[in-house]
Amino acid sequence: MRQKRNVVIQLTILVALGTAVILTLVLPQLTITRTSTPPVELSVILRDSDSTLWSNARLGMEQAAGELRAELRFLTLSSANDSAEQADLIAREAEGGADVMVVVPADSGQPLATEQLPVVTMESWAEGAAVTVSPDNEALGQELAQCALEDWAGSPVLLIQTAPASAGVSQRLAAARQTLEEAGVLVEAAECPVEELVSVLPDLLKQTGAGQVMVFEPAATQRAAEYKENVGLSQMLYGVGVTSRIAAYLERETVTAVAAWSDFAAGYLAVEGAVHAAQRKPYQADPLPFTVLRGEDIYEPDNQKLLFPVTN
Amino acid sequence: MGSFVKGFAGRMARRYGKMSIQMVISLSFTAVAVVGMVFMGLSLSWRFSAGAEMLVEDNSQRVLSQVNMNLDSYLRRMMRVSDTVYYRVIKDADLAQDDLMPGLELLYEENRDDLVSIALFNGEGELVAASPLSGLKASAVPQESLWFQAAMEKMENLHFSAPHIQNIFEDPDYRYQWVVSLSRYVQLTREGSTESGVLLVDMSFAGIEQVCRDVELSNDGYLYLIDASGELIYHPKQQLIYAGLWEENNLAAAGYRDGVHGETFQNENRQVIVKTVGYTGWKLVGVVPREGLGGDVRQTFLFGLSLLLFSVFLMAFLNFRISAHISDPIRRLEQAIKELEAGREDVEIPQEGCYEVQRLGHSISSMVSTMRHLMNDIIQQERQKRRSELEVLQSQINPHFLYNTLDSVIWMTEAGRYEEAIQMVTSLARLFRISLSRGRSVIPLADELEHARNYMNIQQIRYKNKFTTQITAQPETEGLFTLKLIVQPILENAIYHGMTCAEGDGIISVTARREGDDLLIEVTDNGIGMRPEVAASLLDDDRPDVRTTGSGIGVRNVHQRIRLTFGPEYGLTILSEPDEGTTVRIRLPALDEAGVAPYEREETP
Numbered sequence: 001m002r003q004k005r006n007v008v009i010q011l012t013i014l015v016a017l018g019t020a021v022i023l024t025l026v027l028p029q030l031t032i033t034r035t036s037t038p039p040v041e042l043s044v045i046l047r048d049s050d051s052t053l054w055s056n057a058r059l060g061m062e063q064a065a066g067e068l069r070a071e072l073r074f075l076t077l078s079s080a081n082d083s084a085e086q087a088d089l090i091a092r093e094a095e096g097g098a099d100v101m102v103v104v105p106a107d108s109g110q111p112l113a114t115e116q117l118p119v120v121t122m123e124s125w126a127e128g129a130a131v132t133v134s135p136d137n138e139a140l141g142q143e144l145a146q147c148a149l150e151d152w153a154g155s156p157v158l159l160i161q162t163a164p165a166s167a168g169v170s171q172r173l174a175a176a177r178q179t180l181e182e183a184g185v186l187v188e189a190a191e192c193p194v195e196e197l198v199s200v201l202p203d204l205l206k207q208t209g210a211g212q213v214m215v216f217e218p219a220a221t222q223r224a225a226e227y228k229e230n231v232g233l234s235q236m237l238y239g240v241g242v243t244s245r246i247a248a249y250l251e252r253e254t255v256t257a258v259a260a261w262s263d264f265a266a267g268y269l270a271v272e273g274a275v276h277a278a279q280r281k282p283y284q285a286d287p288l289p290f291t292v293l294r295g296e297d298i299y300e301p302d303n304q305k306l307l308f309p310v311t312n
Numbered sequence: 313m314g315s316f317v318k319g320f321a322g323r324m325a326r327r328y329g330k331m332s333i334q335m336v337i338s339l340s341f342t343a344v345a346v347v348g349m350v351f352m353g354l355s356l357s358w359r360f361s362a363g364a365e366m367l368v369e370d371n372s373q374r375v376l377s378q379v380n381m382n383l384d385s386y387l388r389r390m391m392r393v394s395d396t397v398y399y400r401v402i403k404d405a406d407l408a409q410d411d412l413m414p415g416l417e418l419l420y421e422e423n424r425d426d427l428v429s430i431a432l433f434n435g436e437g438e439l440v441a442a443s444p445l446s447g448l449k450a451s452a453v454p455q456e457s458l459w460f461q462a463a464m465e466k467m468e469n470l471h472f473s474a475p476h477i478q479n480i481f482e483d484p485d486y487r488y489q490w491v492v493s494l495s496r497y498v499q500l501t502r503e504g505s506t507e508s509g510v511l512l513v514d515m516s517f518a519g520i521e522q523v524c525r526d527v528e529l530s531n532d533g534y535l536y537l538i539d540a541s542g543e544l545i546y547h548p549k550q551q552l553i554y555a556g557l558w559e560e561n562n563l564a565a566a567g568y569r570d571g572v573h574g575e576t577f578q579n580e581n582r583q584v585i586v587k588t589v590g591y592t593g594w595k596l597v598g599v600v601p602r603e604g605l606g607g608d609v610r611q612t613f614l615f616g617l618s619l620l621l622f623s624v625f626l627m628a629f630l631n632f633r634i635s636a637h638i639s640d641p642i643r644r645l646e647q648a649i650k651e652l653e654a655g656r657e658d659v660e661i662p663q664e665g666c667y668e669v670q671r672l673g674h675s676i677s678s679m680v681s682t683m684r685h686l687m688n689d690i691i692q693q694e695r696q697k698r699r700s701e702l703e704v705l706q707s708q709i710n711p712h713f714l715y716n717t718l719d720s721v722i723w724m725t726e727a728g729r730y731e732e733a734i735q736m737v738t739s740l741a742r743l744f745r746i747s748l749s750r751g752r753s754v755i756p757l758a759d760e761l762e763h764a765r766n767y768m769n770i771q772q773i774r775y776k777n778k779f780t781t782q783i784t785a786q787p788e789t790e791g792l793f794t795l796k797l798i799v800q801p802i803l804e805n806a807i808y809h810g811m812t813c814a815e816g817d818g819i820i821s822v823t824a825r826r827e828g829d830d831l832l833i834e835v836t837d838n839g840i841g842m843r844p845e846v847a848a849s850l851l852d853d854d855r856p857d858v859r860t861t862g863s864g865i866g867v868r869n870v871h872q873r874i875r876l877t878f879g880p881e882y883g884l885t886i887l888s889e890p891d892e893g894t895t896v897r898i899r900l901p902a903l904d905e906a907g908v909a910p911y912e913r914e915e916t917p
């Protein structure tokens with residue numbers, strides 16, 4: 001009896017192990033085991049109305065999305081820095097089934113109303129952001145101011161705030177102002193929307209008698225440079241960001257210097273952080289390295305690689 | 313180490329000694345099979361890994377050769393464009409009279425997918441003609457460009473630059489395009505005289521990218537292109553590398569010769585295949601991570617483990633069955649031998665299993681059979697020997713007693729004492745009749761006592777009634793049986809040792825009584841007696857036989873006969889005191905007629 005029971009147990013174990021062999025052999029071939037996780041639905045919401053300013057960042061985002069299996073939706077505002085519209089867009093995307101968002105906050109003081117949806121911000125931190133991808137805005141403002149100080153000839157320096165609700169832009173301006181004032185420079189500050197910059201700039205320059213003008217976001221830099229070149233202003237212009245147009249203005253010395261970082265890297269890291277956040281994985285974003293460039297520097301091999309993405 | 317090995321070997325030897333043959337066979341077969349399987353598995357795994365790596369290597373080399381061919385074809389096409397511009401458009405033209413633009417524009421339009429610009433410069437770096445952009449930037453200094461200097465330095469060659477932003481042309485669309493510049497020294501003709509110049513063909517980076525992108529190597533491998541100094545020309549993650557988010561071992565790869573190399577980069581073991589692109593000195597580098605070359609390691613491990621466990625268990629199971637089949641006959645044989653050892657007589661020795669075991673069983677069976685015969689013979693011989701011994705003991709009637717008795721009868725007849733002579737002869741006849749008892753050794757107690765009485769009658773006549781005899785039996789002894797001729801030798805001893813030297817009237821009494829399951833017959837005399845230690849020594853086996861004047865059947869012989877027949881708990885006890893007399897107590901089992909039967913059979917030859 002006992003022997004019979006032992007034989008039954010042995011045969012049971014044998015059958016179980018045989019089944020395990022067959023399963024380990026066959027399971028990898030079965031389609032049901034190949035669970036394809038759906039791609040991460042990712043919405044990118046800018047605070048600008050012109051997406052060309054973010055074209056390099058978009059390239060980085062697309063590369064990251066391709067590698068990390070994410071689907072991008074790229075959204076711009078109808079008017080720059082319209083926080084209400086941006087909030088609507090965020091809510092709409094959240095309802096539309098986005099898994100995660102990358103937002104360039106128009107108003108950093110306004111919480112990102114996304115409930116459980118993780119959000120990665122670029123340029124500025126905002127309440128509710130899981131990760132923020134940006135250069136050290138304060139250091140960037142200080143370095144740009146240092147560059148302006150090198151060219152300072154005693155005239156007042158005009159600092160123009162074009163995105164007062166953006167914490168990142170405000171930090172840059174505040175740091176630049178502090179640096180300049182500490183150096184004994186007379187600083188004049190003005191605030192105007194980026195769309196109105198061209199119209200208010202002549203009066204501002206006349207009123208302040210500024211010899212140097214500083215703006216702190218790419219859209220403002222591009223507009224100010226365009227205006228300067230069209231009108232033929234003599235004031236030195238300092239800005240932020242490098243688009244192909246800004247690079248051309250730099251090369252032509254319309255823009256004296258810009259603080260620049262790799263938008264490609266910023267876009268890539270933002271999407272990488274967003275995918276990690278969607279998958280509830282920890283992610284740490286270090287501040288992006290930046291450099292202050294003058295026209296003569298842009299064709300240095302390292303700067304070429306930083307500023308101009310290798311794309312078709 | 314040595315002591316450990318010895319200890320281990322000793323433990324194994326001890327364990328081996330306690331193991332059954334089935335366990336030894338199944339364990340050793342399984343162990344050998346497992347070792348063989350593991351060895352074979354490892355060999356196959358190693359061979360499979362090596363084969364997979366070779367396959368990947370071959371595949372990578374084939375892919376690289378194909379890409380190299382495509383790239384070579386692309387570069388040759390670009391060189392043909394350059395040749396065409398030079399030999400068809402520039403060489404025969406006089407710059408003072410001929411317009412080069414239509415030719416350049418035509419060639420550019422024909423190859424616009426691959427080209428960014430075609431431009432011709434004179435030796436001072438001044439633009440002679442260009443398509444599609446026709447103006448230089450104010451800040452442009454072509455003669456300081458590397459491509460210009462390379463062309464002017466090595467006039468006979470075509471030169472491919474590293475990828476760079478082409479920044480000399482004024483572009484109204486603010487495009488900053490990455491190009492690879494193909495430059496060459498050309499001779500220009502102006503008003504009949506020749507002068508130096510540089511022809512620039514800016515190849516679109518996209519053209520190279522198109523050749524190299526979407527090339528897939530095994531195991532998520534990839535391909536990149538570097539120039540002779542290791543500078544990246546194409547890499548699938550080129551911009552990430554430029555942004556510092558990714559790293560590549562391109563500078564080391566520049567030092568590799570064509571072929572397959574192994575390297576460890578950022579803790580990743582990789583297979584690197586290098587192939588030099590003809591003419592340019594560029595190198596195509598294929599990178600294949602070695603980890604996971606044999607497929608999904610986790611699945612392979614699980615499959616291997618389950619297969620190994622299944623095989624081991626199957627082996628163990630089958631070996632156990634087979635060893636049981638081999639060893640069961642041996643075990644049954646061993647069991648039969650154990651039963652034989654325990655004394656069972658009806659054990660059947662199995663003769664089954666393989667040939668050797670069958671032969672062993674057969675041999676043991678024959679041996680047991682022979683042993684049984686021998687034992688039966690020995691038993692038979694022992695019985696006969698005992699019977700002979702008993703017969704010898706029983707037949708030891710002293711001839712002297714017979715002579716004296718017959719002499720007494722003659723004497724009494726001559727003396728006219730006919731009544732006494734008749735009584736004596738009658739008693740002698742009865743004595744012999746009972747002695748014979750038809751050959752039986754166990755007779756009724758009454759017969760034995762009658763025999764004693766007849767003997768005493770004869771002796772009383774011979775000794776002129778020097779003593780008197782009382783023979784009594786308790787009623788409960790009626791129907792009991794006793795061993796033949798056990799009382800008479802005791803009486804003979806009582807007469808010769810107790811009465812012959814005694815003074816006064818002697819009394820010899822014989823009483824039979826029952827005590828529990830035993831029958832006690834006591835022979836008591838009031839003769840001279842003896843010391844208790846002498847009495848005790850009379851039954852000692854080691855005591856030498858001393859022939860006395862008795863009948864010849866000694867007390868010790870009676871004692872031995874009783875013990876031989878009924879066992880050591882029965883026999884004689886002698887109680888004696890000097891000058892007081894002696895009592896010899898005979899203890900026997902109280903045998904009735906049914907109880908006698910076994911002893912009668914035993915005596916039957």
